[in-house]
Amino acid sequence: MQQLNDQVIIVQVLVGVFLCINTMLIITFFMKDTFYRTMRYILFAVTLLSDCLILILTDLLLILSYFRLSIQVSLCLIMFAVSSVCNFVTPFTLTAMTLERYVAICMPLRHGELCSTRSAPHCILIIHGLSSVPCILILSVFFASVSLSFFTQYRVCSVEMFILRSWQGHLRSAISQFYFLIMCIIIVFSYIQIMKVAKAASGENKKSTHKGLRTVALHAFQLLLCLIQLWCPFIEAAVLQIDFMLYVNVRYFNYIMFSLTPRCLSPLIYGLRDDKFFLALRYHVLCHLHRKKSVGVSN
Secondary structure (H helix, E strand, O other), X not given: OHHHHHHHHHHHHHHHHHHHHHHHHHHHHHHOOOHHHOHHHHHHHHHHHHHHHHHHHHHHHHHHHHOOOEEEHHHHHHHHHHHHHHHHHHHHHHHHHXXXXXXXXXXXXXXXXXXXXXXXXXXXXXXXXXXXXXXXXXXXXXXXXXXXXXXXXXXXXXXXXXXXXXXXXXXXXXXXXXHHHHHHHHHHHHHHHHHHHHHHOOOHHHHHHHHHHHHHHHHHHHHHHHHHHHHHHHHHHHHHOOXXXXXXXXXXXXXXXXXXXXXXXXXHHHHHOOHHHHHHHHHHHHHHHHHHHHHHHHO
């Protein structure tokens, strides 16, 4: 039991660190109007907000589950719906960012038209609409199967509460894997096309295309981790039949590796690797530290 306590503490530290980094990046995004007038930075901000929400909700669910705390089913329903949608928003947004890089490098003359700020709201609506499909399917069956009094009951919140029939889980998994198959095809296609341009480019263009290739490759790695996360419930269910403590350790590893890790890669890819964003972030951090130092000296 002591080991589990240590694991919970480690998760709190990791979630706290990632939330602090993401919050600094979100503040930096809104501090400079250049960022919220550029499509890729808008999509980056959507990813950060989605990651923050899912980190907070999954961590809260972890604490509730660990201490066996009951909450009202209606509140659990809201938490499930938001986390389910956010779980898909990140990979969909990564795919959209990959397409933006493809257009910027392979179709530079059409980039201003296709990736303008006018098209950003439409893109975000499509991302959230597609992300909501699995959640809507599960909750439609759930609403049709339970009485209104069930929503006022108090239970330990878990995803399994809303999957009443085995075919619901299989359908959700099938839709998820179909989504990720399409995303993988888009990313592989973009990578191949950018690689062709990279071979033909020279000088500054070659440097830009190689950076685009690395970005797409990192997006592909993130999507791979997100895809493995879909198989985790099946692995955990099989391990649970063997040994409970092994199940606890496997679930902890899956959460760190396939839920937290993809979320910490987003700041690395666009927050720290992007020269413009990194300079703005460093400027605001240094200014904040300088102001704190000045206040301390004056006091």
